[in-house]
């Protein structure tokens with residue numbers, strides 16, 4: 254009978270050890286083992302992006318990663334986006350542009366946008382829409398989300414942190 | 415998901431021994447974007463998942479203009495399209511690598527996994543076929559090579575034994591005046607399964623007015639990705655004209671064996687093969703003129 258595996262990773266800047274079963278997804282580990290419930294489950298099959306986290310600099314769907322694969326990896330989840338001084342400009346822009354309704358998709362969008370703006374600080378609207386094709390939202394119709402991303406991009410340029 | 419064991423072999427030989435020990439109860443894990451969804455959905459059940467991402471040969475990506483391109487079987491799509499030299503040399507392959515899933519999926523999904531999963535709709539396979547790629551397969555008796563067009567045998571099935579795995583894909587150096595293009599039809603802009611897909615590759619004559627050779631491959635219109643030799647051969651030695659391209663499109667349509675399902679009908683799929691063959695040939699010719 255497969256036992257639990259000891260995994261060491263760095264999550265939101267902190268070295269983290271956890272035990273998990275090989276069959277558990279990274280999403281399950283984050284939510285059920287580590288109580289990092291900000292990362293959401295939508296489809297559990299890679300289609301909706303609600304479970305998006307950053308793993309070694311790339312966004313991935315944590316429902317399509319095994320928890321044991323996080324060994325030695327650097328992870329950022331939605332809990333790692335805001336700083337002690339307050340919300341990240343992306344989060345602020347989502348609030349100001351009313352870019353969420355039920356909010357289930359929001360953590361995944363914000364994490365995906367963070368990875369985009371870290372790499373490409375001034376994306377075009379088309380680039381934003383393309384980057385976010387793997388994130389689904391059933392409520393907003395996307396326009397307000399895209400507006401928030403462009404808004405956050407401008408604000409970050411104006412006052413880099 | 416049922417209970418599984420997990421192993422992370424560090425070499426080709428260690429991987430082969432693990433697979434040999436467990437027979438059909440072991441499965442390789444590359445990006446997991448097919449495998450984990452299948453295991454969770456109960457469509458596959460295994461005792462051991464063998465993560466090949468720490469096998470150096472499976473994680474290796476190298477391009478040499480003389481030797482060609484070697485893509486480790488577990489290399490995720492983004493590493494392929496992010497590499498400028500590779501993107502410039504193989505735009506027809508990048509068409510597919512940048513099309514599979516969204517950015518999250520491309521962070522994990524490999525062309526090796528796309529091929530081994532052997533879906534009729536796999537977008538990575540037609541470009542590999544038209545670029546004359548080969549599979550490097552390791553087993554208990556060492557490694558063997560096989561053309562990609564011979565690899566898929568039925569939906570979800572490939573030509574490997576249970577104790578073998580795909581180490582890498584080899585793609586020859588681009589020829590002079592060669593160009594390739596892959597297109598698929600989906601009802602959305604992104605994130606969908608091809609209703610039909612076509613990959614084309616051409617090599618032009620020195621004066622760039624005629625076609626020396628061509629290869630055409632189809633997705634989603636047969637139980638496996640199809641290599642349609644006669645469609646490419648119809649273009650060999652022909653001047654670049656609408657009639658020549660139409661003859662190739664007709665040959666591709668004749669070779670397609672589509673079914674009707676929720677994504678499309680036989681008639682629509684056959685029509686799409688014609689449209690996409692014409693378009694990808696034109697795209698490939700444009701690229702060949704610039705190459």
Ligand SMILES: Cc1cc2nc3c(=O)[nH]c(=O)nc-3n(C[C@H](O)[C@H](O)[C@H](O)COP(=O)(O)OP(=O)(O)OC[C@H]3O[C@@H](n4cnc5c(N)ncnc54)[C@H](O)[C@@H]3O)c2cc1C
Nearest residue numbers: 299444445446447448449487515524527528530536537580
């Ligand atoms: C949301 C979503 C969107 C998708 N969109 C597309 C799309 O647009 N186009 C498309 O073609 N596909 C798409 N897919 C399917 C999938 O992402 C691709 O087929 C992908 O390339 C699989 O690669 P992987 O590395 O994730 O494979 P894995 O899931 O790791 O493996 C796939 C299969 O191959 C076997 N395998 C993997 N590597 C080896 C090896 N080296 N040797 C032997 N066996 C091996 C595994 O055991 C498994 O059976 C999508 C999937 C999802 C979830």
Ligand code: FES
Nearest residue numbers: 295296297302316
């Ligand atoms: S829950 Fe992971 S992609 Fe939907």
Ligand code: FES
Nearest residue numbers: 354355390391392
């Ligand atoms: S706000 Fe409800 S799904 Fe996006």
